[in-house]
Amino acid sequence: MRYALYFSPAEHHPLTKAATHWLARNAFGGETFPTPEADGLAGDTIRELTADPRRYGFHATLKAPFELHPDRSEAELIAAFERFASETPAFDISNAIIGQIGRFFALVPDTVYPELQDFAARVVEEFEPFRAPLSEADIARRKPEALSEAHRANLHRWGYPYVMEEFRFHMTLTGQVPPEHAPAMRGELDRRFSAFANAPLAIDGIALFVEQERGAPFIVHRWLPLAPASENRKIAS
Known part of the structure:
Protein backbone atom coordinates (compact mmCIF):
# COMPACT_ATOMS: atom_id res chain seq x y z
CA MET A 1 0.00 0.00 0.00
CA ARG A 2 1.08 3.55 -0.68
CA TYR A 3 -0.09 6.76 0.98
CA ALA A 4 -0.08 10.35 -0.29
CA LEU A 5 -0.84 13.77 1.19
CA TYR A 6 -2.83 15.82 -1.27
CA PHE A 7 -4.79 19.04 -1.33
CA SER A 8 -8.38 18.43 -2.33
CA PRO A 9 -11.56 20.41 -1.83
CA ALA A 10 -14.14 18.69 0.37
CA GLU A 11 -16.19 15.84 -1.08
CA HIS A 12 -19.32 17.91 -1.75
CA HIS A 13 -17.56 21.09 -2.87
CA PRO A 14 -18.75 22.26 -6.32
CA LEU A 15 -15.18 22.09 -7.66
CA THR A 16 -14.86 18.46 -6.56
CA LYS A 17 -18.15 17.64 -8.26
CA ALA A 18 -17.12 19.38 -11.50
CA ALA A 19 -13.74 17.66 -11.55
CA THR A 20 -15.02 14.19 -10.74
CA HIS A 21 -17.60 14.35 -13.53
CA TRP A 22 -14.90 15.54 -15.92
CA LEU A 23 -12.49 12.78 -14.86
CA ALA A 24 -15.36 10.26 -14.66
CA ARG A 25 -14.35 9.06 -11.17
CA ASN A 26 -14.79 10.31 -7.63
CA ALA A 27 -11.82 9.60 -5.37
CA PHE A 28 -14.19 9.95 -2.39
CA GLY A 29 -15.52 6.39 -2.49
CA GLY A 30 -14.49 5.46 -6.03
CA GLU A 31 -17.78 6.06 -7.85
CA THR A 32 -17.38 6.17 -11.63
CA PHE A 33 -19.29 8.17 -14.22
CA PRO A 34 -19.82 8.02 -18.00
CA THR A 35 -17.11 9.61 -20.12
CA PRO A 36 -18.06 13.28 -20.58
CA GLU A 37 -18.86 14.78 -23.96
CA ALA A 38 -16.97 17.70 -25.45
CA ASP A 39 -17.16 19.62 -28.70
CA GLY A 40 -14.35 18.63 -31.03
CA LEU A 41 -13.16 15.67 -28.93
CA ALA A 42 -14.29 12.07 -29.33
CA GLY A 43 -15.31 10.17 -26.21
CA ASP A 44 -12.44 7.68 -26.60
CA THR A 45 -10.00 10.57 -26.91
CA ILE A 46 -11.27 12.22 -23.73
CA ARG A 47 -11.09 8.94 -21.83
CA GLU A 48 -7.52 8.36 -22.98
CA LEU A 49 -6.39 11.91 -22.21
CA THR A 50 -7.87 11.82 -18.69
CA ALA A 51 -6.68 8.30 -17.77
CA ASP A 52 -3.80 9.34 -15.48
CA PRO A 53 -5.63 12.03 -13.47
CA ARG A 54 -8.65 9.71 -13.24
CA ARG A 55 -6.54 7.03 -11.50
CA PRO A 70 8.70 0.02 8.60
CA ASP A 71 9.17 1.77 11.97
CA ARG A 72 5.85 3.63 11.63
CA SER A 73 2.22 2.53 11.72
CA GLU A 74 -0.85 3.75 9.89
CA ALA A 75 -2.33 4.79 13.24
CA GLU A 76 0.68 7.04 13.85
CA LEU A 77 0.37 8.51 10.35
CA ILE A 78 -3.32 9.29 10.87
CA ALA A 79 -2.62 10.85 14.27
CA ALA A 80 0.03 13.10 12.69
CA PHE A 81 -2.37 13.93 9.86
CA GLU A 82 -5.09 14.93 12.32
CA ARG A 83 -2.66 17.03 14.34
CA PHE A 84 -1.33 18.79 11.24
CA ALA A 85 -4.83 19.68 10.04
CA SER A 86 -5.89 21.01 13.45
CA GLU A 87 -2.79 23.21 13.78
CA THR A 88 -2.47 24.54 10.22
CA PRO A 89 -4.13 27.79 9.07
CA ALA A 90 -6.53 27.76 6.15
CA PHE A 91 -5.80 30.42 3.53
CA ASP A 92 -6.76 31.51 0.03
CA ILE A 93 -4.98 31.67 -3.28
CA SER A 94 -6.07 34.99 -4.76
CA ASN A 95 -6.49 33.72 -8.30
CA ALA A 96 -6.54 30.26 -9.89
CA ILE A 97 -6.58 29.75 -13.65
CA ILE A 98 -6.74 26.96 -16.21
CA GLY A 99 -3.13 26.64 -17.32
CA GLN A 100 -0.74 24.29 -19.09
CA ILE A 101 2.36 22.60 -17.71
CA GLY A 102 4.02 21.29 -20.83
CA ARG A 103 1.16 19.45 -22.56
CA PHE A 104 -0.84 18.90 -19.36
CA PHE A 105 -3.84 21.06 -18.47
CA ALA A 106 -4.42 21.87 -14.82
CA LEU A 107 -5.99 24.33 -12.41
CA VAL A 108 -3.00 26.36 -11.22
CA PRO A 109 -2.29 29.61 -9.35
CA ASP A 110 -1.76 32.65 -11.55
CA THR A 111 1.57 33.27 -9.81
CA VAL A 112 3.78 31.82 -7.08
CA TYR A 113 2.24 32.38 -3.65
CA PRO A 114 4.78 32.19 -0.78
CA GLU A 115 2.14 31.03 1.70
CA LEU A 116 1.23 28.13 -0.59
CA GLN A 117 4.89 27.24 -1.10
CA ASP A 118 5.46 27.24 2.67
CA PHE A 119 2.38 25.10 3.26
CA ALA A 120 3.52 22.48 0.76
CA ALA A 121 7.06 22.46 2.18
CA ARG A 122 5.69 21.89 5.69
CA VAL A 123 3.72 18.86 4.51
CA VAL A 124 6.80 17.38 2.80
CA GLU A 125 9.01 17.91 5.84
CA GLU A 126 6.61 16.98 8.63
CA PHE A 127 5.52 13.70 7.03
CA GLU A 128 9.00 12.68 5.88
CA PRO A 129 9.52 10.39 8.92
CA PHE A 130 6.63 8.25 7.65
CA ARG A 131 8.14 7.66 4.20
CA ALA A 132 10.02 4.44 3.53
CA PRO A 133 13.22 4.92 1.50
CA LEU A 134 12.80 4.61 -2.24
CA SER A 135 13.83 1.34 -3.82
CA GLU A 136 16.32 1.32 -6.65
CA ALA A 137 13.42 0.55 -9.00
CA ASP A 138 11.48 3.58 -7.71
CA ILE A 139 14.48 5.81 -8.33
CA ALA A 140 15.01 4.36 -11.80
CA ARG A 141 11.36 5.02 -12.71
CA ARG A 142 11.98 8.72 -12.15
CA LYS A 143 14.85 8.65 -14.73
CA PRO A 144 17.24 10.64 -12.54
CA GLU A 145 19.70 10.99 -15.42
CA ALA A 146 17.14 13.21 -17.19
CA LEU A 147 16.40 15.40 -14.13
CA SER A 148 17.99 18.71 -13.30
CA GLU A 149 20.51 18.76 -10.46
CA ALA A 150 17.94 20.33 -8.10
CA HIS A 151 15.27 17.79 -9.02
CA ARG A 152 17.69 14.90 -8.63
CA ALA A 153 18.74 16.16 -5.20
CA ASN A 154 15.09 16.41 -4.13
CA LEU A 155 14.41 12.88 -5.36
CA HIS A 156 17.16 11.46 -3.18
CA ARG A 157 16.42 13.68 -0.16
CA TRP A 158 12.61 13.78 -0.19
CA GLY A 159 11.56 10.94 -2.51
CA TYR A 160 10.11 13.27 -5.15
CA PRO A 161 11.74 15.78 -7.51
CA TYR A 162 9.18 18.58 -7.42
CA VAL A 163 9.23 19.82 -3.84
CA MET A 164 10.50 22.79 -1.83
CA GLU A 165 11.80 25.49 -4.21
CA GLU A 166 10.85 23.29 -7.18
CA PHE A 167 7.22 22.87 -6.09
CA ARG A 168 4.51 24.18 -8.40
CA PHE A 169 0.92 23.69 -7.25
CA HIS A 170 -1.34 22.13 -9.88
CA MET A 171 -4.62 20.24 -9.90
CA THR A 172 -4.27 18.04 -12.95
CA LEU A 173 -7.17 17.80 -15.40
CA THR A 174 -5.56 15.92 -18.29
CA GLY A 175 -2.63 13.81 -19.31
CA GLN A 176 -0.40 14.97 -22.15
CA VAL A 177 -2.64 16.52 -24.79
CA PRO A 178 -1.33 16.39 -28.38
CA PRO A 179 -1.12 19.81 -30.06
CA GLU A 180 -3.92 18.96 -32.49
CA HIS A 181 -6.34 18.45 -29.57
CA ALA A 182 -5.14 21.33 -27.38
CA PRO A 183 -7.49 24.07 -28.70
CA ALA A 184 -10.60 21.91 -28.24
CA MET A 185 -9.41 20.78 -24.82
CA ARG A 186 -8.72 24.36 -23.76
CA GLY A 187 -12.20 25.41 -24.86
CA GLU A 188 -13.88 22.54 -23.04
CA LEU A 189 -11.98 23.08 -19.78
CA ASP A 190 -12.58 26.83 -19.91
CA ARG A 191 -16.28 26.11 -20.25
CA ARG A 192 -16.53 23.40 -17.60
CA PHE A 193 -14.45 25.19 -14.99
CA SER A 194 -15.51 28.78 -15.66
CA ALA A 195 -16.91 29.09 -12.13
CA PHE A 196 -13.51 28.24 -10.61
CA ALA A 197 -11.02 29.87 -12.98
CA ASN A 198 -9.99 33.51 -12.59
CA ALA A 199 -11.30 33.26 -9.04
CA PRO A 200 -9.88 32.63 -5.55
CA LEU A 201 -9.21 29.07 -4.40
CA ALA A 202 -9.54 28.23 -0.70
CA ILE A 203 -6.78 26.01 0.66
CA ASP A 204 -8.92 24.87 3.54
CA GLY A 205 -8.44 21.11 3.79
CA ILE A 206 -5.99 18.26 3.35
CA ALA A 207 -6.52 14.67 2.23
CA LEU A 208 -4.79 11.39 2.95
CA PHE A 209 -5.09 9.24 -0.18
CA VAL A 210 -4.23 5.55 -0.43
CA GLU A 211 -3.32 3.20 -3.26
CA GLN A 212 -4.12 -0.36 -2.17
CA GLU A 213 -1.63 -1.86 -4.62
CA ARG A 214 0.63 -0.46 -7.32
CA GLY A 215 -1.45 0.67 -10.27
CA ALA A 216 -4.77 0.67 -8.41
CA PRO A 217 -6.92 3.81 -8.35
CA PHE A 218 -6.17 6.17 -5.47
CA ILE A 219 -9.00 6.77 -3.02
CA VAL A 220 -9.48 9.27 -0.22
CA HIS A 221 -8.74 7.55 3.10
CA ARG A 222 -9.35 10.66 5.22
CA TRP A 223 -10.16 14.31 4.48
CA LEU A 224 -9.93 16.97 7.16
CA PRO A 225 -10.52 20.72 7.16
CA LEU A 226 -7.68 22.99 8.14
CA ALA A 227 -8.17 25.08 11.27
CA PRO A 228 -10.40 28.16 10.97
CA ALA A 229 -8.71 31.55 11.20
CA SER A 230 -10.05 32.21 14.70
CA GLU A 231 -8.58 28.95 15.97
CA ASN A 232 -5.25 29.68 14.27
CA ARG A 233 -4.98 32.99 16.09
CA LYS A 234 -5.43 31.09 19.37
CA ILE A 235 -2.75 28.58 18.36
CA ALA A 236 -0.30 31.37 17.50
CA SER A 237 -0.91 33.28 20.74
Whole structure:
Protein backbone atom coordinates (compact mmCIF):
# COMPACT_ATOMS: atom_id res chain seq x y z
CA MET A 1 0.00 0.00 0.00
CA ARG A 2 1.08 3.55 -0.68
CA TYR A 3 -0.09 6.76 0.98
CA ALA A 4 -0.08 10.35 -0.29
CA LEU A 5 -0.84 13.77 1.19
CA TYR A 6 -2.83 15.82 -1.27
CA PHE A 7 -4.79 19.04 -1.33
CA SER A 8 -8.38 18.43 -2.33
CA PRO A 9 -11.56 20.41 -1.83
CA ALA A 10 -14.14 18.69 0.37
CA GLU A 11 -16.19 15.84 -1.08
CA HIS A 12 -19.32 17.91 -1.75
CA HIS A 13 -17.56 21.09 -2.87
CA PRO A 14 -18.75 22.26 -6.32
CA LEU A 15 -15.18 22.09 -7.66
CA THR A 16 -14.86 18.46 -6.56
CA LYS A 17 -18.15 17.64 -8.26
CA ALA A 18 -17.12 19.38 -11.50
CA ALA A 19 -13.74 17.66 -11.55
CA THR A 20 -15.02 14.19 -10.74
CA HIS A 21 -17.60 14.35 -13.53
CA TRP A 22 -14.90 15.54 -15.92
CA LEU A 23 -12.49 12.78 -14.86
CA ALA A 24 -15.36 10.26 -14.66
CA ARG A 25 -14.35 9.06 -11.17
CA ASN A 26 -14.79 10.31 -7.63
CA ALA A 27 -11.82 9.60 -5.37
CA PHE A 28 -14.19 9.95 -2.39
CA GLY A 29 -15.52 6.39 -2.49
CA GLY A 30 -14.49 5.46 -6.03
CA GLU A 31 -17.78 6.06 -7.85
CA THR A 32 -17.38 6.17 -11.63
CA PHE A 33 -19.29 8.17 -14.22
CA PRO A 34 -19.82 8.02 -18.00
CA THR A 35 -17.11 9.61 -20.12
CA PRO A 36 -18.06 13.28 -20.58
CA GLU A 37 -18.86 14.78 -23.96
CA ALA A 38 -16.97 17.70 -25.45
CA ASP A 39 -17.16 19.62 -28.70
CA GLY A 40 -14.35 18.63 -31.03
CA LEU A 41 -13.16 15.67 -28.93
CA ALA A 42 -14.29 12.07 -29.33
CA GLY A 43 -15.31 10.17 -26.21
CA ASP A 44 -12.44 7.68 -26.60
CA THR A 45 -10.00 10.57 -26.91
CA ILE A 46 -11.27 12.22 -23.73
CA ARG A 47 -11.09 8.94 -21.83
CA GLU A 48 -7.52 8.36 -22.98
CA LEU A 49 -6.39 11.91 -22.21
CA THR A 50 -7.87 11.82 -18.69
CA ALA A 51 -6.68 8.30 -17.77
CA ASP A 52 -3.80 9.34 -15.48
CA PRO A 53 -5.63 12.03 -13.47
CA ARG A 54 -8.65 9.71 -13.24
CA ARG A 55 -6.54 7.03 -11.50
CA TYR A 56 -4.96 9.47 -9.07
CA GLY A 57 -8.17 11.39 -8.34
CA PHE A 58 -8.63 15.16 -8.43
CA HIS A 59 -5.92 16.69 -6.26
CA ALA A 60 -2.77 18.74 -5.95
CA THR A 61 0.25 16.76 -4.77
CA LEU A 62 1.83 17.86 -1.50
CA LYS A 63 3.59 14.69 -0.31
CA ALA A 64 3.91 12.33 -3.26
CA PRO A 65 2.89 8.66 -2.93
CA PHE A 66 5.09 6.72 -0.52
CA GLU A 67 5.22 3.38 1.21
CA LEU A 68 5.03 3.53 4.99
CA HIS A 69 8.33 3.40 6.86
CA PRO A 70 8.70 0.02 8.60
CA ASP A 71 9.17 1.77 11.97
CA ARG A 72 5.85 3.63 11.63
CA SER A 73 2.22 2.53 11.72
CA GLU A 74 -0.85 3.75 9.89
CA ALA A 75 -2.33 4.79 13.24
CA GLU A 76 0.68 7.04 13.85
CA LEU A 77 0.37 8.51 10.35
CA ILE A 78 -3.32 9.29 10.87
CA ALA A 79 -2.62 10.85 14.27
CA ALA A 80 0.03 13.10 12.69
CA PHE A 81 -2.37 13.93 9.86
CA GLU A 82 -5.09 14.93 12.32
CA ARG A 83 -2.66 17.03 14.34
CA PHE A 84 -1.33 18.79 11.24
CA ALA A 85 -4.83 19.68 10.04
CA SER A 86 -5.89 21.01 13.45
CA GLU A 87 -2.79 23.21 13.78
CA THR A 88 -2.47 24.54 10.22
CA PRO A 89 -4.13 27.79 9.07
CA ALA A 90 -6.53 27.76 6.15
CA PHE A 91 -5.80 30.42 3.53
CA ASP A 92 -6.76 31.51 0.03
CA ILE A 93 -4.98 31.67 -3.28
CA SER A 94 -6.07 34.99 -4.76
CA ASN A 95 -6.49 33.72 -8.30
CA ALA A 96 -6.54 30.26 -9.89
CA ILE A 97 -6.58 29.75 -13.65
CA ILE A 98 -6.74 26.96 -16.21
CA GLY A 99 -3.13 26.64 -17.32
CA GLN A 100 -0.74 24.29 -19.09
CA ILE A 101 2.36 22.60 -17.71
CA GLY A 102 4.02 21.29 -20.83
CA ARG A 103 1.16 19.45 -22.56
CA PHE A 104 -0.84 18.90 -19.36
CA PHE A 105 -3.84 21.06 -18.47
CA ALA A 106 -4.42 21.87 -14.82
CA LEU A 107 -5.99 24.33 -12.41
CA VAL A 108 -3.00 26.36 -11.22
CA PRO A 109 -2.29 29.61 -9.35
CA ASP A 110 -1.76 32.65 -11.55
CA THR A 111 1.57 33.27 -9.81
CA VAL A 112 3.78 31.82 -7.08
CA TYR A 113 2.24 32.38 -3.65
CA PRO A 114 4.78 32.19 -0.78
CA GLU A 115 2.14 31.03 1.70
CA LEU A 116 1.23 28.13 -0.59
CA GLN A 117 4.89 27.24 -1.10
CA ASP A 118 5.46 27.24 2.67
CA PHE A 119 2.38 25.10 3.26
CA ALA A 120 3.52 22.48 0.76
CA ALA A 121 7.06 22.46 2.18
CA ARG A 122 5.69 21.89 5.69
CA VAL A 123 3.72 18.86 4.51
CA VAL A 124 6.80 17.38 2.80
CA GLU A 125 9.01 17.91 5.84
CA GLU A 126 6.61 16.98 8.63
CA PHE A 127 5.52 13.70 7.03
CA GLU A 128 9.00 12.68 5.88
CA PRO A 129 9.52 10.39 8.92
CA PHE A 130 6.63 8.25 7.65
CA ARG A 131 8.14 7.66 4.20
CA ALA A 132 10.02 4.44 3.53
CA PRO A 133 13.22 4.92 1.50
CA LEU A 134 12.80 4.61 -2.24
CA SER A 135 13.83 1.34 -3.82
CA GLU A 136 16.32 1.32 -6.65
CA ALA A 137 13.42 0.55 -9.00
CA ASP A 138 11.48 3.58 -7.71
CA ILE A 139 14.48 5.81 -8.33
CA ALA A 140 15.01 4.36 -11.80
CA ARG A 141 11.36 5.02 -12.71
CA ARG A 142 11.98 8.72 -12.15
CA LYS A 143 14.85 8.65 -14.73
CA PRO A 144 17.24 10.64 -12.54
CA GLU A 145 19.70 10.99 -15.42
CA ALA A 146 17.14 13.21 -17.19
CA LEU A 147 16.40 15.40 -14.13
CA SER A 148 17.99 18.71 -13.30
CA GLU A 149 20.51 18.76 -10.46
CA ALA A 150 17.94 20.33 -8.10
CA HIS A 151 15.27 17.79 -9.02
CA ARG A 152 17.69 14.90 -8.63
CA ALA A 153 18.74 16.16 -5.20
CA ASN A 154 15.09 16.41 -4.13
CA LEU A 155 14.41 12.88 -5.36
CA HIS A 156 17.16 11.46 -3.18
CA ARG A 157 16.42 13.68 -0.16
CA TRP A 158 12.61 13.78 -0.19
CA GLY A 159 11.56 10.94 -2.51
CA TYR A 160 10.11 13.27 -5.15
CA PRO A 161 11.74 15.78 -7.51
CA TYR A 162 9.18 18.58 -7.42
CA VAL A 163 9.23 19.82 -3.84
CA MET A 164 10.50 22.79 -1.83
CA GLU A 165 11.80 25.49 -4.21
CA GLU A 166 10.85 23.29 -7.18
CA PHE A 167 7.22 22.87 -6.09
CA ARG A 168 4.51 24.18 -8.40
CA PHE A 169 0.92 23.69 -7.25
CA HIS A 170 -1.34 22.13 -9.88
CA MET A 171 -4.62 20.24 -9.90
CA THR A 172 -4.27 18.04 -12.95
CA LEU A 173 -7.17 17.80 -15.40
CA THR A 174 -5.56 15.92 -18.29
CA GLY A 175 -2.63 13.81 -19.31
CA GLN A 176 -0.40 14.97 -22.15
CA VAL A 177 -2.64 16.52 -24.79
CA PRO A 178 -1.33 16.39 -28.38
CA PRO A 179 -1.12 19.81 -30.06
CA GLU A 180 -3.92 18.96 -32.49
CA HIS A 181 -6.34 18.45 -29.57
CA ALA A 182 -5.14 21.33 -27.38
CA PRO A 183 -7.49 24.07 -28.70
CA ALA A 184 -10.60 21.91 -28.24
CA MET A 185 -9.41 20.78 -24.82
CA ARG A 186 -8.72 24.36 -23.76
CA GLY A 187 -12.20 25.41 -24.86
CA GLU A 188 -13.88 22.54 -23.04
CA LEU A 189 -11.98 23.08 -19.78
CA ASP A 190 -12.58 26.83 -19.91
CA ARG A 191 -16.28 26.11 -20.25
CA ARG A 192 -16.53 23.40 -17.60
CA PHE A 193 -14.45 25.19 -14.99
CA SER A 194 -15.51 28.78 -15.66
CA ALA A 195 -16.91 29.09 -12.13
CA PHE A 196 -13.51 28.24 -10.61
CA ALA A 197 -11.02 29.87 -12.98
CA ASN A 198 -9.99 33.51 -12.59
CA ALA A 199 -11.30 33.26 -9.04
CA PRO A 200 -9.88 32.63 -5.55
CA LEU A 201 -9.21 29.07 -4.40
CA ALA A 202 -9.54 28.23 -0.70
CA ILE A 203 -6.78 26.01 0.66
CA ASP A 204 -8.92 24.87 3.54
CA GLY A 205 -8.44 21.11 3.79
CA ILE A 206 -5.99 18.26 3.35
CA ALA A 207 -6.52 14.67 2.23
CA LEU A 208 -4.79 11.39 2.95
CA PHE A 209 -5.09 9.24 -0.18
CA VAL A 210 -4.23 5.55 -0.43
CA GLU A 211 -3.32 3.20 -3.26
CA GLN A 212 -4.12 -0.36 -2.17
CA GLU A 213 -1.63 -1.86 -4.62
CA ARG A 214 0.63 -0.46 -7.32
CA GLY A 215 -1.45 0.67 -10.27
CA ALA A 216 -4.77 0.67 -8.41
CA PRO A 217 -6.92 3.81 -8.35
CA PHE A 218 -6.17 6.17 -5.47
CA ILE A 219 -9.00 6.77 -3.02
CA VAL A 220 -9.48 9.27 -0.22
CA HIS A 221 -8.74 7.55 3.10
CA ARG A 222 -9.35 10.66 5.22
CA TRP A 223 -10.16 14.31 4.48
CA LEU A 224 -9.93 16.97 7.16
CA PRO A 225 -10.52 20.72 7.16
CA LEU A 226 -7.68 22.99 8.14
CA ALA A 227 -8.17 25.08 11.27
CA PRO A 228 -10.40 28.16 10.97
CA ALA A 229 -8.71 31.55 11.20
CA SER A 230 -10.05 32.21 14.70
CA GLU A 231 -8.58 28.95 15.97
CA ASN A 232 -5.25 29.68 14.27
CA ARG A 233 -4.98 32.99 16.09
CA LYS A 234 -5.43 31.09 19.37
CA ILE A 235 -2.75 28.58 18.36
CA ALA A 236 -0.30 31.37 17.50
CA SER A 237 -0.91 33.28 20.74
